[in-house]
Amino acid sequence: MRDDSPSSVYLRCRCVALLDVLLVRLRRLLAAASVSILNANRPPLHVVNTQAPKLKSELRNPDSLTRIIGLKVDVDTCEGMKRGVPRLAALFRKHGVLASFFVPMGKDHTGWTVKRVFTKRGFLSKAGRVGVINTYGIKTLLYGLLLPGPNIALKNAKLVRTLNEEGYEVGIHGLDHVYWHDHIKTLNREETRKILAEAASVYREVMGRDPLSFAAPGWMINEHALAWFEEKGFTYTSDVRGTSIFMPRLGGVTFKVPQIPTTLPTLDEAVGLKGSDQESLTRFFVDSLTDGINILTVHAELEGKNWIGLLESFILETLARGFRYQRLTDIATLVQASGPLPAHEIGFGFVEGRAGEVALEK
Numbered sequence: 001m002r003d004d005s006p007s008s009v010y011l012r013c014r015c016v017a018l019l020d021v022l023l024v025r026l027r028r029l030l031a032a033a034s035v036s037i038l039n040a041n042r043p044p045l046h047v048v049n050t051q052a053p054k055l056k057s058e059l060r061n062p063d064s065l066t067r068i069i070g071l072k073v074d075v076d077t078c079e080g081m082k083r084g085v086p087r088l089a090a091l092f093r094k095h096g097v098l099a100s101f102f103v104p105m106g107k108d109h110t111g112w113t114v115k116r117v118f119t120k121r122g123f124l125s126k127a128g129r130v131g132v133i134n135t136y137g138i139k140t141l142l143y144g145l146l147l148p149g150p151n152i153a154l155k156n157a158k159l160v161r162t163l164n165e166e167g168y169e170v171g172i173h174g175l176d177h178v179y180w181h182d183h184i185k186t187l188n189r190e191e192t193r194k195i196l197a198e199a200a201s202v203y204r205e206v207m208g209r210d211p212l213s214f215a216a217p218g219w220m221i222n223e224h225a226l227a228w229f230e231e232k233g234f235t236y237t238s239d240v241r242g243t244s245i246f247m248p249r250l251g252g253v254t255f256k257v258p259q260i261p262t263t264l265p266t267l268d269e270a271v272g273l274k275g276s277d278q279e280s281l282t283r284f285f286v287d288s289l290t291d292g293i294n295i296l297t298v299h300a301e302l303e304g305k306n307w308i309g310l311l312e313s314f315i316l317e318t319l320a321r322g323f324r325y326q327r328l329t330d331i332a333t334l335v336q337a338s339g340p341l342p343a344h345e346i347g348f349g350f351v352e353g354r355a356g357e358v359a360l361e362k
């Protein structure tokens, strides 16, 4: 018989309330577990786990060198690092594509570029087409002039390490981007090695290991830097504009570290000349691709901010056309496994839409 005495009713109510609390807690636990399972399946972690076997199977496949895009992200400023890089990483994660990021290891002295008005051919017209204040912001343009330049890698060390943990490649983009761009061509051996040694030391401090890849700021390079990369056992470097991967020859010496040139124009070279809206520029970049290996340099300050829609539309269009995205370090491995690379001379010249000269594959 059911006991309806006050003490028994009270006891039943307590039991029901306790059961309710337990059910709520169980539901919360299950929800938390499913979130952590979802997080465990996020693309970046997946990328880390699958990269090696995928590369191994591609090394056995003779078609593995066709329809490849190497996305090379150049970070030029602290602003680009802080605001552009996280948005780019989120975009790549969303579409499951891999990329290589190159970060300056020294201070942001973007303000020093003001003097390029007098020293670089076409600087003003390029600056006008790109929209300098809109792209960099006033604060960045004062670094090195009225404001002290922040250290790009050290100030964003956690973000740099996160990129690496998520499976992206992180290489060096010089020490002081502006100084390298404007002076490296004429620096001597000691001056060049001092800059590179300091950049490598900051990289070690941030990443806890030696650097293995480098991309020259402004596509400017000298033979002392190439010798230093060889001495330090770099996997490859990406310092020039060109069409194919090769062993670089400069100053009468052929170096043993492969050179992966940027093969496509950059957005700042194309905007206003090849198109001015997302649709026409997407078409221009997709039409510029070859069926071999394509290296596209994007900038954290441009494609990572105002032009992120353009990059997403390019990624969607190229994935639909069967292109695959590889980190530059994986491209270097794939290419070297396919046979010896030819030696090509590095020269200096001009590319359409860019102010000043750049190093070119001859």
Ligand SMILES: [Zn+2]
Residues within 6 Å of the ligand: 074, 075, 076, 173, 177, 216, 217, 218
């Ligand atoms: Zn750069």
